[in-house]
Amino acid sequence: MFKDLLEELGGWTDKVRGRLSSNFDVASFTWFRVGGPAQLFFNPADEADLSYFLRNLPEDVPVTTIGLGSNLLVRDGGIEGVVIRLSGRAFSSVEVDDNYVVKVGAAMPDMRFAQQMARQGVAGFAFYKGIPGSIGGALRMNAGAHGDETKRRLLGARAMDRQGTIHKLTPADLGHGYRSCSVPSDYIFTEATYQGEAGDPEALKAEMDDVSAYREENQPTKERTGGSTFRNPEGMSAWKLVDEAGFRGFKLGGAQVSPKHTNFLINTGEASAEDIERLGEKIRGKVRDMTGLELHWEIKRIGSFVEGTRVDPFQQD
Incomplete structure:
Protein backbone atom coordinates (compact mmCIF):
# COMPACT_ATOMS: atom_id res chain seq x y z
CA MET A 1 0.00 0.00 0.00
CA PHE A 2 1.17 3.51 -0.82
CA LYS A 3 0.72 6.59 1.33
CA ASP A 4 -2.50 8.48 0.55
CA LEU A 5 -1.53 10.86 -2.24
CA LEU A 6 -5.03 12.32 -2.50
CA GLU A 7 -4.79 13.55 1.07
CA GLU A 8 -1.47 15.22 0.31
CA LEU A 9 -2.67 17.02 -2.83
CA GLY A 10 -5.04 19.28 -0.91
CA GLY A 11 -8.31 21.09 -1.54
CA TRP A 12 -8.00 21.76 -5.28
CA THR A 13 -8.99 18.11 -5.92
CA ASP A 14 -12.50 18.92 -4.63
CA LYS A 15 -13.18 20.55 -8.01
CA VAL A 16 -12.25 17.41 -9.93
CA ARG A 17 -15.45 15.94 -11.39
CA GLY A 18 -14.07 12.53 -12.26
CA ARG A 19 -13.29 9.58 -10.03
CA LEU A 20 -10.24 9.70 -7.73
CA SER A 21 -9.34 6.54 -5.77
CA SER A 22 -6.35 5.91 -3.52
CA ASN A 23 -4.51 2.55 -3.60
CA PHE A 24 -6.74 1.33 -6.39
CA ASP A 25 -6.62 -2.26 -7.67
CA VAL A 26 -5.53 -1.32 -11.18
CA ALA A 27 -4.69 -4.97 -11.96
CA SER A 28 -8.42 -5.61 -12.30
CA PHE A 29 -8.31 -3.45 -15.46
CA THR A 30 -5.59 -5.55 -17.09
CA TRP A 31 -6.05 -8.76 -19.03
CA PHE A 32 -3.31 -10.54 -17.07
CA ARG A 33 -5.10 -9.68 -13.78
CA VAL A 34 -1.80 -9.35 -11.88
CA GLY A 35 0.17 -6.59 -10.19
CA GLY A 36 0.08 -4.13 -7.32
CA PRO A 37 -2.13 -1.08 -6.76
CA ALA A 38 -2.07 2.40 -8.27
CA GLN A 39 -1.19 5.00 -5.64
CA LEU A 40 -3.92 7.27 -7.03
CA PHE A 41 -6.31 6.31 -9.81
CA PHE A 42 -8.03 9.02 -11.88
CA ASN A 43 -10.91 8.50 -14.27
CA PRO A 44 -11.61 12.01 -15.69
CA ALA A 45 -15.12 13.14 -16.52
CA ASP A 46 -14.09 14.77 -19.80
CA GLU A 47 -11.24 16.59 -21.54
CA ALA A 48 -11.71 19.78 -19.47
CA ASP A 49 -11.63 17.77 -16.24
CA LEU A 50 -8.43 16.05 -17.32
CA SER A 51 -6.84 19.39 -18.19
CA TYR A 52 -7.77 20.92 -14.82
CA PHE A 53 -6.28 17.95 -12.98
CA LEU A 54 -3.00 17.98 -14.89
CA ARG A 55 -2.58 21.77 -14.61
CA ASN A 56 -2.83 21.55 -10.84
CA LEU A 57 -0.96 18.32 -10.24
CA PRO A 58 2.57 18.99 -8.92
CA GLU A 59 5.28 18.35 -11.52
CA ASP A 60 7.10 15.86 -9.30
CA VAL A 61 4.13 13.46 -9.16
CA PRO A 62 4.55 10.68 -11.76
CA VAL A 63 1.69 10.16 -14.23
CA THR A 64 0.96 6.88 -16.02
CA THR A 65 -1.80 6.45 -18.59
CA ILE A 66 -3.44 3.09 -19.28
CA GLY A 67 -6.12 1.96 -21.69
CA LEU A 68 -7.99 -1.35 -21.70
CA GLY A 69 -4.97 -3.17 -20.28
CA SER A 70 -4.88 -5.77 -23.05
CA ASN A 71 -1.14 -5.37 -23.68
CA LEU A 72 -0.03 -4.33 -20.20
CA LEU A 73 1.83 -5.92 -17.29
CA VAL A 74 1.63 -4.14 -13.93
CA ARG A 75 4.50 -5.16 -11.67
CA ASP A 76 3.75 -6.53 -8.20
CA GLY A 77 5.01 -3.45 -6.33
CA GLY A 78 2.32 -1.28 -7.91
CA ILE A 79 2.47 2.11 -9.61
CA GLU A 80 3.65 5.19 -7.78
CA GLY A 81 1.91 8.50 -8.50
CA VAL A 82 -1.24 8.88 -10.59
CA VAL A 83 -2.68 6.35 -13.02
CA ILE A 84 -5.09 7.88 -15.54
CA ARG A 85 -7.61 5.82 -17.45
CA LEU A 86 -10.00 7.43 -19.94
CA SER A 87 -13.47 5.95 -20.18
CA GLY A 88 -17.10 6.97 -20.42
CA ALA A 206 -18.53 -10.82 -43.13
CA GLU A 207 -15.00 -9.40 -43.24
CA MET A 208 -15.04 -8.93 -39.46
CA ASP A 209 -16.38 -12.44 -38.95
CA ASP A 210 -13.36 -13.74 -40.85
CA VAL A 211 -11.04 -11.69 -38.62
CA SER A 212 -12.76 -13.03 -35.49
CA ALA A 213 -12.66 -16.62 -36.70
CA TYR A 214 -8.93 -16.37 -37.43
CA ARG A 215 -8.29 -14.92 -33.98
CA GLU A 216 -10.34 -17.61 -32.23
CA GLU A 217 -8.57 -20.38 -34.12
CA ASN A 218 -5.01 -19.10 -33.70
CA GLN A 219 -4.85 -17.18 -30.41
CA PRO A 220 -5.63 -18.02 -26.74
CA THR A 221 -8.60 -15.66 -26.57
CA LYS A 222 -10.18 -17.36 -23.55
CA GLU A 223 -7.06 -17.10 -21.36
CA ARG A 224 -5.64 -14.38 -19.10
CA THR A 225 -3.05 -13.09 -21.51
CA GLY A 226 -1.51 -9.84 -22.65
CA GLY A 227 -1.60 -10.21 -26.42
CA SER A 228 1.58 -10.43 -28.47
CA THR A 229 4.52 -10.54 -26.07
CA PHE A 230 7.37 -9.64 -28.42
CA ARG A 231 7.69 -7.53 -31.54
CA ASN A 232 8.49 -9.32 -34.75
CA PRO A 233 12.13 -8.87 -35.76
CA GLU A 234 12.61 -7.50 -39.28
CA GLY A 235 11.45 -10.14 -41.75
CA MET A 236 10.82 -12.75 -39.06
CA SER A 237 8.06 -13.98 -36.74
CA ALA A 238 8.62 -13.80 -32.99
CA TRP A 239 6.44 -16.86 -32.38
CA LYS A 240 8.66 -19.02 -34.58
CA LEU A 241 11.77 -17.99 -32.68
CA VAL A 242 10.07 -18.75 -29.35
CA ASP A 243 8.80 -22.07 -30.66
CA GLU A 244 12.19 -23.11 -32.06
CA ALA A 245 13.74 -22.28 -28.68
CA GLY A 246 11.53 -25.00 -27.16
CA PHE A 247 9.11 -22.87 -25.14
CA ARG A 248 5.70 -24.00 -26.44
CA GLY A 249 3.67 -24.80 -23.32
CA PHE A 250 6.62 -24.04 -21.01
CA LYS A 251 5.68 -23.01 -17.44
CA LEU A 252 7.44 -20.87 -14.85
CA GLY A 253 5.53 -20.48 -11.62
CA GLY A 254 1.99 -19.56 -12.58
CA ALA A 255 3.01 -18.25 -16.01
CA GLN A 256 2.97 -20.27 -19.21
CA VAL A 257 3.81 -19.89 -22.87
CA SER A 258 0.60 -20.55 -24.76
CA PRO A 259 0.54 -23.99 -26.39
CA LYS A 260 -1.68 -22.44 -29.05
CA HIS A 261 0.45 -19.42 -29.99
CA THR A 262 3.98 -19.11 -28.63
CA ASN A 263 4.08 -15.30 -28.74
CA PHE A 264 1.42 -15.21 -26.01
CA LEU A 265 2.13 -15.60 -22.29
CA ILE A 266 -0.67 -16.79 -20.00
CA ASN A 267 -1.56 -16.35 -16.35
CA THR A 268 -2.74 -19.88 -15.53
CA GLY A 269 -4.53 -18.56 -12.44
CA GLU A 270 -1.88 -18.14 -9.76
CA ALA A 271 0.80 -16.16 -11.60
CA SER A 272 2.47 -13.07 -10.24
CA ALA A 273 3.69 -10.28 -12.49
CA GLU A 274 7.19 -11.44 -11.58
CA ASP A 275 6.44 -14.94 -12.93
CA ILE A 276 5.27 -13.50 -16.25
CA GLU A 277 8.16 -11.08 -16.67
CA ARG A 278 10.75 -13.65 -15.58
CA LEU A 279 9.37 -16.11 -18.15
CA GLY A 280 9.57 -13.45 -20.85
CA GLU A 281 13.19 -12.68 -20.00
CA LYS A 282 14.07 -16.36 -19.94
CA ILE A 283 12.69 -16.65 -23.47
CA ARG A 284 14.63 -13.59 -24.62
CA GLY A 285 17.86 -15.02 -23.21
CA LYS A 286 17.43 -18.41 -24.87
CA VAL A 287 16.52 -16.90 -28.24
CA ARG A 288 19.53 -14.59 -28.07
CA ASP A 289 21.85 -17.48 -27.17
CA MET A 290 20.51 -19.64 -30.01
CA THR A 291 20.20 -17.05 -32.77
CA GLY A 292 22.01 -13.87 -31.72
CA LEU A 293 18.71 -12.02 -32.14
CA GLU A 294 17.26 -9.80 -29.41
CA LEU A 295 13.50 -10.00 -28.98
CA HIS A 296 11.95 -6.73 -27.83
CA TRP A 297 8.92 -6.63 -25.56
CA GLU A 298 5.68 -5.50 -27.17
CA ILE A 299 3.84 -5.79 -23.86
CA LYS A 300 4.24 -2.61 -21.84
CA ARG A 301 5.61 -3.32 -18.35
CA ILE A 302 4.98 -0.62 -15.76
CA GLY A 303 5.30 -0.09 -12.03
CA SER A 304 7.79 -1.25 -9.41
CA PHE A 305 9.12 -4.59 -8.29
CA VAL A 306 8.33 -5.73 -4.77
CA GLU A 307 11.15 -4.71 -2.44
CA GLY A 308 13.92 -7.29 -2.53
CA THR A 309 12.94 -8.71 -5.93
CA ARG A 310 13.89 -7.77 -9.46
CA VAL A 311 13.72 -9.32 -12.93
CA ASP A 312 16.87 -8.51 -14.86
CA PRO A 313 16.94 -8.50 -18.68
CA PHE A 314 17.76 -11.87 -20.26
CA GLN A 315 17.64 -13.60 -16.89
CA GLN A 316 18.12 -17.34 -17.32
CA ASP A 317 17.62 -18.71 -13.79
Missing part, protein backbone atom coordinates in the same frame (compact mmCIF):
# COMPACT_ATOMS: atom_id res chain seq x y z
CA ARG A 89 -19.13 8.74 -23.06
CA ALA A 90 -16.84 11.79 -23.21
CA PHE A 91 -13.93 9.73 -24.48
CA SER A 92 -15.84 7.08 -26.46
CA SER A 93 -17.99 9.12 -28.83
CA VAL A 94 -17.99 8.53 -32.60
CA GLU A 95 -18.95 11.05 -35.29
CA VAL A 96 -19.05 10.44 -39.05
CA ASP A 97 -19.60 13.24 -41.55
CA ASP A 98 -20.94 13.06 -45.12
CA ASN A 99 -17.41 12.57 -46.50
CA TYR A 100 -16.76 9.58 -44.21
CA VAL A 101 -14.39 11.52 -41.99
CA VAL A 102 -14.58 9.79 -38.62
CA LYS A 103 -13.82 11.31 -35.21
CA VAL A 104 -13.57 8.79 -32.37
CA GLY A 105 -12.68 9.11 -28.68
CA ALA A 106 -9.49 7.49 -27.47
CA ALA A 107 -11.27 5.26 -24.94
CA MET A 108 -13.38 3.54 -27.61
CA PRO A 109 -12.45 -0.18 -27.78
CA ASP A 110 -11.03 -1.06 -31.19
CA MET A 111 -13.39 -4.00 -31.63
CA ARG A 112 -16.47 -1.93 -30.79
CA PHE A 113 -15.30 0.80 -33.15
CA ALA A 114 -14.99 -1.72 -35.99
CA GLN A 115 -18.49 -3.03 -35.30
CA GLN A 116 -20.02 0.44 -35.21
CA MET A 117 -18.35 1.44 -38.47
CA ALA A 118 -19.65 -1.70 -40.13
CA ARG A 119 -23.21 -0.98 -38.97
CA GLN A 120 -22.93 2.55 -40.38
CA GLY A 121 -21.50 1.32 -43.69
CA VAL A 122 -18.06 2.88 -43.22
CA ALA A 123 -15.25 0.75 -44.64
CA GLY A 124 -11.57 0.66 -43.74
CA PHE A 125 -11.68 -0.42 -40.11
CA ALA A 126 -12.56 -4.13 -40.10
CA PHE A 127 -8.99 -5.02 -39.07
CA TYR A 128 -9.65 -3.40 -35.68
CA LYS A 129 -12.01 -6.29 -34.92
CA GLY A 130 -8.90 -8.38 -34.20
CA ILE A 131 -7.22 -5.89 -31.84
CA PRO A 132 -8.31 -6.07 -28.18
CA GLY A 133 -7.24 -2.55 -27.19
CA SER A 134 -8.55 1.00 -27.36
CA ILE A 135 -8.12 3.73 -29.96
CA GLY A 136 -5.67 5.54 -27.68
CA GLY A 137 -3.48 2.46 -27.54
CA ALA A 138 -3.81 2.02 -31.29
CA LEU A 139 -2.50 5.58 -31.78
CA ARG A 140 0.41 5.02 -29.40
CA MET A 141 1.43 1.65 -30.92
CA ASN A 142 0.28 2.07 -34.53
CA ALA A 143 -1.77 -1.05 -33.92
CA GLY A 144 -2.29 -3.31 -36.88
CA ALA A 145 -3.53 -6.72 -37.95
CA HIS A 146 -4.34 -8.68 -41.09
CA GLY A 147 -2.18 -6.55 -43.35
CA ASP A 148 -3.55 -3.19 -42.21
CA GLU A 149 -2.49 -0.66 -39.57
CA THR A 150 -3.68 2.45 -37.77
CA LYS A 151 -1.64 5.02 -39.67
CA ARG A 152 -3.06 4.12 -43.09
CA ARG A 153 -6.32 6.05 -42.67
CA LEU A 154 -5.32 8.41 -39.90
CA LEU A 155 -5.85 12.13 -40.58
CA GLY A 156 -4.79 13.39 -37.16
CA ALA A 157 -5.26 13.17 -33.40
CA ARG A 158 -5.78 15.23 -30.27
CA ALA A 159 -3.48 14.74 -27.30
CA MET A 160 -2.94 16.46 -23.96
CA ASP A 161 0.49 17.11 -22.49
CA ARG A 162 1.58 16.87 -18.83
CA GLN A 163 0.66 20.53 -18.29
CA GLY A 164 -2.93 20.03 -19.49
CA THR A 165 -2.51 21.69 -22.90
CA ILE A 166 -4.22 20.17 -25.93
CA HIS A 167 -2.18 19.53 -29.10
CA LYS A 168 -3.66 18.87 -32.54
CA LEU A 169 -1.35 16.38 -34.23
CA THR A 170 -0.89 15.62 -37.91
CA PRO A 171 0.20 12.21 -39.24
CA ALA A 172 3.71 13.67 -39.60
CA ASP A 173 3.64 14.73 -35.94
CA LEU A 174 2.66 11.20 -34.92
CA GLY A 175 5.63 9.68 -36.75
CA HIS A 176 4.21 6.18 -36.82
CA GLY A 177 6.50 3.21 -37.40
CA TYR A 178 6.17 -0.48 -36.61
CA ARG A 179 4.34 -0.63 -33.25
CA SER A 180 5.61 2.85 -32.37
CA CYS A 181 5.05 6.59 -32.68
CA SER A 182 7.22 9.64 -32.07
CA VAL A 183 4.76 11.54 -29.86
CA PRO A 184 6.19 12.30 -26.38
CA SER A 185 5.48 9.48 -23.96
CA ASP A 186 3.67 11.77 -21.51
CA TYR A 187 1.06 12.90 -24.05
CA ILE A 188 -2.42 11.48 -23.44
CA PHE A 189 -4.41 10.82 -26.61
CA THR A 190 -8.04 11.95 -26.37
CA GLU A 191 -9.34 11.64 -29.95
CA ALA A 192 -8.44 10.33 -33.40
CA THR A 193 -9.64 11.42 -36.86
CA TYR A 194 -9.73 8.93 -39.72
CA GLN A 195 -10.70 8.90 -43.39
CA GLY A 196 -13.16 6.10 -44.06
CA GLU A 197 -15.02 5.20 -47.23
CA ALA A 198 -18.42 3.88 -48.25
CA GLY A 199 -18.95 0.19 -47.61
CA ASP A 200 -21.70 -2.41 -47.53
CA PRO A 201 -22.65 -3.30 -43.93
CA GLU A 202 -23.17 -6.98 -44.72
CA ALA A 203 -19.84 -7.27 -46.53
CA LEU A 204 -18.06 -5.49 -43.68
CA LYS A 205 -19.69 -7.80 -41.14
